[in-house]
Amino acid sequence: xxxxxxxxxxxxxxxxxxxxxxxxxxxxxxxxxxxxxxxxxxxxxxxxxxxxxxxxxxxxxxxxxxxxxxxxxxxxxxxxxxxxxxxxxxxxxxxxxxxxxxxxxxxxxxxxxxxxxxxxxxxxxxxxxxxxxxxxxxxxxxxxxxxxxxxxxxxxxxxxxxxxxxxxxxxxxxxxxxxxxxxxxxxxxxxxxxxxxxxxxxxxxxxx
Amino acid sequence: xxxxxxxxxxxxxxxxxxxxxxxxxxxxxxxxxxxxxxxxxxxxxxxxxxxxxxxxxxxxxxxxxxxxxxxxxxxxxxxxxxxxxxxxxxxxxxxxxxxxxxxxxxxxxxxxxxxxxxxxxxxxxxxxxxxxxxxxxxxxxxxxxxxxxxxxxxxxxxxxxxxxxxxxxxxxxxxxxxxxxxxxxxxxxxxxxxxxxxxxxxxxxxxxxxxxxxxxxxxxxxxxxxxxxxxxxxxxxxxxxxxxxxxxxxxxxxxxxxxxxxxxxxxxxxxxxxx
Amino acid sequence: xxxxxxxxxxxxxxxxxxxxxxxxxxxxxxxxxxxxxxxxxxxxxxxxxxxxxxxxxxxxxxxxxxxxxxxxxxxxxxxxxxxxxxxxxxxxxxxxxxxxxxxxxxxxxxxxxxxxxxxxxxxxxxxxxxxxxxxxxxxxxxxxxxxxxxxxxxxxxxxxxxxxxxxxxxxxxxxxxxxxxxxxxxxxxxxxxxxxxxxxxxxxxxxxxxxxxxxxxxxxxxxxxxxxxxxxxxxxxxxxxxxxxxxxxxxxxxxxxxxxxxxxxxxxxxxxxxxxxxxxxxxxxxxxxxxxxxxxxxxxxxxxxxxxxxxxxxxxxxxxxxxxxxxxx
Numbered sequence: 001x002x003x004x005x006x007x008x009x010x011x012x013x014x015x016x017x018x019x020x021x022x023x024x025x026x027x028x029x030x031x032x033x034x035x036x037x038x039x040x041x042x043x044x045x046x047x048x049x050x051x052x053x054x055x056x057x058x059x060x061x062x063x064x065x066x067x068x069x070x071x072x073x074x075x076x077x078x079x080x081x082x083x084x085x086x087x088x089x090x091x092x093x094x095x096x097x098x099x100x101x102x103x104x105x106x107x108x109x110x111x112x113x114x115x116x117x118x119x120x121x122x123x124x125x126x127x128x129x130x131x132x133x134x135x136x137x138x139x140x141x142x143x144x145x146x147x148x149x150x151x152x153x154x155x156x157x158x159x160x161x162x163x164x165x166x167x168x169x170x171x172x173x174x175x176x177x178x179x180x181x182x183x184x185x186x187x188x189x190x191x192x193x194x195x196x197x198x199x200x201x202x203x204x205x206x207x208x
Numbered sequence: 209x210x211x212x213x214x215x216x217x218x219x220x221x222x223x224x225x226x227x228x229x230x231x232x233x234x235x236x237x238x239x240x241x242x243x244x245x246x247x248x249x250x251x252x253x254x255x256x257x258x259x260x261x262x263x264x265x266x267x268x269x270x271x272x273x274x275x276x277x278x279x280x281x282x283x284x285x286x287x288x289x290x291x292x293x294x295x296x297x298x299x300x301x302x303x304x305x306x307x308x309x310x311x312x313x314x315x316x317x318x319x320x321x322x323x324x325x326x327x328x329x330x331x332x333x334x335x336x337x338x339x340x341x342x343x344x345x346x347x348x349x350x351x352x353x354x355x356x357x358x359x360x361x362x363x364x365x366x367x368x369x370x371x372x373x374x375x376x377x378x379x380x381x382x383x384x385x386x387x388x389x390x391x392x393x394x395x396x397x398x399x400x401x402x403x404x405x406x407x408x409x410x411x412x413x414x415x416x417x418x419x420x421x422x423x424x425x426x427x428x429x430x431x432x433x434x435x436x437x438x439x440x441x442x443x444x445x446x447x448x449x450x451x452x453x454x455x456x457x458x459x460x461x462x463x464x465x466x467x468x469x470x471x472x473x474x475x476x477x478x479x480x481x482x483x
Numbered sequence: 484x485x486x487x488x489x490x491x492x493x494x495x496x497x498x499x500x501x502x503x504x505x506x507x508x509x510x511x512x513x514x515x516x517x518x519x520x521x522x523x524x525x526x527x528x529x530x531x532x533x534x535x536x537x538x539x540x541x542x543x544x545x546x547x548x549x550x551x552x553x554x555x556x557x558x559x560x561x562x563x564x565x566x567x568x569x570x571x572x573x574x575x576x577x578x579x580x581x582x583x584x585x586x587x588x589x590x591x592x593x594x595x596x597x598x599x600x601x602x603x604x605x606x607x608x609x610x611x612x613x614x615x616x617x618x619x620x621x622x623x624x625x626x627x628x629x630x631x632x633x634x635x636x637x638x639x640x641x642x643x644x645x646x647x648x649x650x651x652x653x654x655x656x657x658x659x660x661x662x663x664x665x666x667x668x669x670x671x672x673x674x675x676x677x678x679x680x681x682x683x684x685x686x687x688x689x690x691x692x693x694x695x696x697x698x699x700x701x702x703x704x705x706x707x708x709x710x711x712x713x714x715x716x717x718x719x720x721x722x723x724x725x726x727x728x729x730x731x732x733x734x735x736x737x738x739x740x741x742x743x744x745x746x747x748x749x750x751x752x753x754x755x756x757x758x759x760x761x762x763x764x765x766x767x768x769x770x771x772x773x774x775x776x777x778x779x780x781x782x783x784x785x786x787x788x789x790x791x792x793x794x795x796x797x798x799x800x801x802x803x804x805x806x807x808x809x810x811x812x
Contacts, residue, residue: 062675
């Protein structure tokens with residue numbers, strides 16, 4: 001599912017609420033019917049909700065492999081198992097040969113791959129991606145889109161916050177539009193794009 | 209007392225605002241001021257209060273030199289490293305003083321300060337009164353400096369947004385040097401003003417730095433008015449505490465207040481700092 | 484150095500060190516060694532929290548003093564022998580550190596450090612004023628230690644040897660703990676927390692629990708060091724065991740030696756103690772001047788600490804040694 005909206009609409013805040021980095025002052029957050037509002041982030045991660053950050057937060061001075069291994073510890077108790085799982089994920093996400101490099105040595109695209117690999121290592125049911133394509137050039141955007149689709153094919157539900165319209169429209173099954181902290185439209189990409197409220201939110205009054 | 213605390217706090221907070229470092233050696237600078245005043249009186253017969261005119265610029269230059277030669281190289285290493293570096297500096301200065309002066313307590317006596325003043329029936333020691341007056345004067349002068357002069361504005365700008373300041377053509381490095389010098393001078397000046405009223409010993413810096421932190425956090429790290437308020441607040445709390453609770457616990461009150469503020473309002477009671 | 488080889492080497496070194504008092508009888512040298520072991524232990528203890536988890540505490544003196552006072556009070560008031568009192572002191576320190584940590588860990592970075600400072604100062608005030616518990620500024624003086632027989636030999640509490648061995652054992656324990664930590668899952672989690680706490684939370688690491696457990700561990704080690712202090716120096720008062728200087732010295736030893744390493748604090752303790760005590764003998768005061776100097780030099784030129792840098796150099800050199808076919812142990 002794609003989550004879009006003009007800047008300041010509250011998209012990252014939604015992520016923060018869902019993943020436990022911000023406590024809701026009212027209302028509910030539910031995962032498969034179970035309430036997770038107000039829980040700590042690590043507890044929510046254990047329940048199967050993983051996220052990436054808009055500004056990547058790698059464990060800078062650790063190796064790429066160690067970054068992912070740490071996340072894999074959530075599902076694998078022993079170090080050898082976790083390292084194996086990490087290695088496999090790195091391959092899947094195109095970081096195969098770079099396991100021993102320090103996270104801070106990677107370029108932006110690879111850091112974003114690392115961010116995704118780490119999130120996936122926790123074995124989530126739902127993956128929240130916060131503007132993964134920010135700062136990438138067009139060919140990298142294409143690669144990132146394919147990555148997201150591959151993750152989806154792996155059975156993980158993906159919620160994607162993005163500004164790169166082409167990508168979101170292409171890969172989303174459903175799109176939800178936010179404006180000023182509220183939902184203003186929801187549906188198939190083609191429908192949402194034509195919704196006058198959405199056009200107004202993006203282009204201003206009178207453009208619809 | 210509060211005004212003097214405020215001076216110390218302002219120095220620390222300016223340094224933090226501009227350079228984002230907590231200068232653990234700040235206490236030692238106050239100590240340096242105290243000893244400078246003491247030596248000035250002992251060897252040259254200088255009246256401590258007048259000697260501020262001499263020591264303040266000297267300490268300012270010392271501060272700038274410290275920054276240029278020592279600190280500037282360490283800053284890129286990050287906040288933690290710089291913090292530890294200033295911790296090392298503080299030990300170095302304090303212990304150098306110990307080696308030079310020995311740990312004996314000394315006092316500075318003023319011929320004209322024996323009989324306390326008694327305005328409104330409250331006894332105020334003369335030295336403290338003069339110190340207070342001068343502190344207020346200095347703080348006001350500083351306030352005018354920060355508000356009216358270009359350099360002052362540059363300092364405030366840099367402390368609010370370093371990158372924007374660079375873009376505006378402000379020589380951030382020079383501002384940092386000046387700020388550090390200013391912080392040192394303020395600390396030293398406060399020391400000079402305090403010298404006639406307290407016992408002098410080389411490790412007094414330890415005591416001072418803890419209080420300075422309390423003040424600065426109370427008012428909000430980086431905020432000058434906050435430091436003033438924090439200083440006055442701490443001074444008042446301590447004095448009242450000494451009278452109503454018990455003189456031994458008065459320090460403790462400050463710490464408890466400090467912890468409470470840290471936990472519940474990290475940006476300072478006046479909410480002007482950064483959390 | 485990794486794995487079994489390192490453990491074996493460590494064991495041998497400890498045994499060798501244990502034999503020192505048989506050969507060296509110079510009391511000052513043994514005293515220095517005891518101090519080195521004591522400070523190395525404290526450095527290791529601080530390192531657990533500061534080097535691995537990245538939480539810089541300026542208040543560890545509180546834990547040290549707590550352990551010291553606990554041991555003293557248990558011995559002098561409740562007649563609990565110090566060899567039980569010391570571990571109990573450690574436990575007391577660990578126990579107190581848990582609620583403190585739960586509260587203090589809500590703060591991050593420099594705010595956390597300042598809070599630890601305030602807590603330690605508060606504890607000193609409490610010790611100064613709760614005379615019914617701690618004798619206030621007078622402190623405690625231990626005049627005699629209970630008799631103990633080890634392997635059939637009576638312990639001579641006037642000699643340095645028993646204390647040397649005790650300190651060595653204590654340091655061994657501390658280093659062993661740190662070594663175990665560094666290769667454990669908790670250790671890896673701590674490093675993650677140090678690098679990026681939000682990301683650590685996001686991958687399922689319970690950061691609060693990890694930090695509190697680490698603090699308790701650190702507290703325990705610091706506490707037993709405090710207990711040892713009482714046993715060896717036989718006198719404590721708030722200024723001796725609860726002052727800011729002790730907290731800072733711990734920080735210095737860990738940083739100068741090498742944060743996050745097992746041998747670092749030992750190296751740090753060696754440098755600083757030898758330099759410091761020599762100054763103290765000659766000048767009487769101001770021995771900490773070396774601490775300040777070393778600290779500044781290290782931060783400026785060797786931010787990973789003396790051993791930190793040395794071990795990196797060794798790592799870079801060793802693959803070349805291993806290549807000529809000989810397998811490493």
